[in-house]
Every structure is written in structure tokens, then in C-alpha cells.
Amino acid sequence: MDAHDLITRNATEVVTEEEVRALAEDPDGKRVYVGYEPSGVLHIGHMLTATKLIDLQEAGFEVVVLLADVHAYLNDKGTFAEIRETAERMRDQFLAYGLDAESTEFVYGSEFQLDEEYVLDTHELEVSTTLNRAQRAMAEIQGGDTAKVSHLVYPLMQALDIVYLDLDLAVGGLDQRKVHMLHREQIPAMAGESDHDYEARPCLHTPILADLDTGVGKMSSSSGTTISMEDSAEDIAEKINGAFCPPTRDPEPDDEGNERENPVLEIFEYSVFPRFDTVVVERPEEYGGDLEYDDYESLAADLESGELHPADAKGALADSLNELIAPGREVLRELDA
Ligand code: IYR
Secondary structure, three states: OOHHHHHHOOOOEEEOHHHHHHHHHOOOOOEEEEEEOOOOOOEHHHHHHHHHHHHHHHOOOEEEEEEOHHHHHHOOOOOHHHHHHHHHHHHHHHHHHOOOHHHEEEEEHHHOOOOHHHHHHHHHHHHHOOHHHHHHHHOOOOOOOOOOHHHHHHHHHHHHHHHHOOOOEEEEEHHHHHHHHHHHHHHHHOOOOOOOOOOOOOEEEEOOOEOOOOOEOEOOOOOOOOOEOOOOHHHHHHHHHOOOOOOOOOOOOOOOOOOEOOHHHHHHHHHHOOOOOOEEEOOOHHHOOOEEEOOHHHHHHHHHHOOOOHHHHHHHHHHHHHHHHHHHHHHHHHHHO
16 A cells, blocks of 8 residues: 555545645655543544554654643543543553554643743634634534633644644544644744744544444444443453444434444444454354455445345454454553552
């Protein structure tokens, strides 16, 4: 796979296509980041963006993982001390998941976000951004029902992180796109207090997985079923077994007319096939014997034709996820020992 295909595979959106193409011409040593509000245990949403970071490392990028402790604090995720403690646990889980230790830099937000220049730049953005704009940027990220002042400062700081971490590319789930658009519009207009480069950076957005049980709406770590590094092989098998998986890529809307996706196929596409050369579906001889897939397309086609039964697809998905999660589960066990 060439660098451009590796960089953009499974991306829902790249902004702009032209800028990302220019990066793909010479990706060696270029810097990309994802930021995460520390939560202690990685879940399958973290793993999806981490899979994209692994693609980018393979293409030659240096990866920065921002452990966004100040952002988690602004989003009301606990006391600062609690957040710091959970952040420390995440680093080892990311490495266990497959990020290359040599080319991954872990940075705490608080290492640079409390510096004078950064704070002054944040204030500059507070002056130049309307309340409405900041609130819209935050709509899909905000935790809790009531908007607080901190929720307005949050996206401004995130837009500034891309400058202060000297990045060439920002990656995030599609829920981050409005913050990235704010970055692209507001940053080049800044007077700027630091020596950093205030040019707008390209952005790449990964898909958001559908709710595992229903296929309706987004999977969430705070409600519904999610899969995490804490899950045992049995937990994973049970959760995937209960997942919504009709034999199609385009399920019919539900009774209330809500759009639905096939989350089992999504996880195969975005998290499993990027990490495995082949996926084996084990079946007894009497049901036709094992099936082997080298790519997502052939597996999805077999599910649609009836050649692959949803129950067998789920079994193979649970096994693959378990293989990806096992090293991180071990890390957590050691941390808690
Ligand atoms: N908004 C992210 C966390 C975050 C991401 C980046 I990229 C930052 O520079 C800062 C925070 C989330 O929703 O988890």
C-alpha cells in the first residue's frame, strides 16, 4: 500500500485532500497527533484512532499522543489529581495495543498549556471567537447537560494545541471536526505570542462506531455496550454475540425510522483488517469448514450472500478483538497487582 493509501484508508474525511496529498509525498518525520481525555482504560473508540496512528507510523510519521489532562478537567471528568493518575495508565495500554514505542511521544497537556504564552494565546482566541461558535464546536464533545464556561475554553485550547505541539497533521474522530474547523479558521488570523507556526494544519477524521447493540446512533463509553481493555475473552465474546449484525452492510432503518449501521462489519473494517493479514472464521467441517479472508470486502460480500453466517462472523470478530486487547489487559493486570 503506498503512503497516501495508508494515511487515508478508512478515513471518513480529510481536510484538505490536496494538503494531505502533499504530506503523503514525504511523510518521513512528519508529526501527527491525537489527543485523548484520560479515562484510565482504553475502549474501542480509542483503539480505532490508535489503529489510524499505527497506519501513520507505518507511513513514516512521528506520533504524538496528547494525554489531555487539562481538557478532561475542563470537561468535568474529576479532580486534577484523579485525572493525572488515570492518564499514567493509558500510556502503557497504547503501547501494548501496538503503537511503536520508538516513534511515539506522550505529552501531558499540563506540560505546556499552563505556560504564559499559551495562556495569552488562549485569551486572544477568547476575544476573537463568539460564544456561539465555541459552543457549536464543543457540541459533540461536551459531557453533562449544562454548558459551563470551561466548555467554551476547551475547543479554543484544542485548536491551539495543534500549533504548540508543532504538528503537521491533526487526527481525531468525526466528533472533533468542528474544533478542527475552528482551528483552520481562527489560528491563521492570530497575532500569536509564541515562536510557533500559526499556519492552519490539515486534519483527518476517523469514523465513529455505531451502537453495538442496536446499530442506531453512536457507540458511547458512558452508555450502552462498549468493549475495553478490561474485558476478558468471555466478556468480549458475550458482547459481540449480542451485537446487531443483520446480513447486510446497509441495514434497514428501525421501526422509528432511525438509520442503522452494522457495527460488527464496522469493527472488522476499521479495527481488525488494518491489523491482520488474514482473518480465519472457524467452522466445523459439516458447515463447510474454515473460511479465510484477506480483506474486509470479501468478508462483507460473503456475509451479504449468506456464505458467512452472522454468528460465525461474530465468533471470528470476538477472537480477533481478543487478540488485539490481550496485551493491554495484561498491562492493566500488572498495574493493579
Ligand atoms: N476533544 C478530545 C480530547 C482532546 C483532543 C485534542 I486533538 C486536544 O488537543 C485536546 C483534547 C476528546 O473528545 O477526547
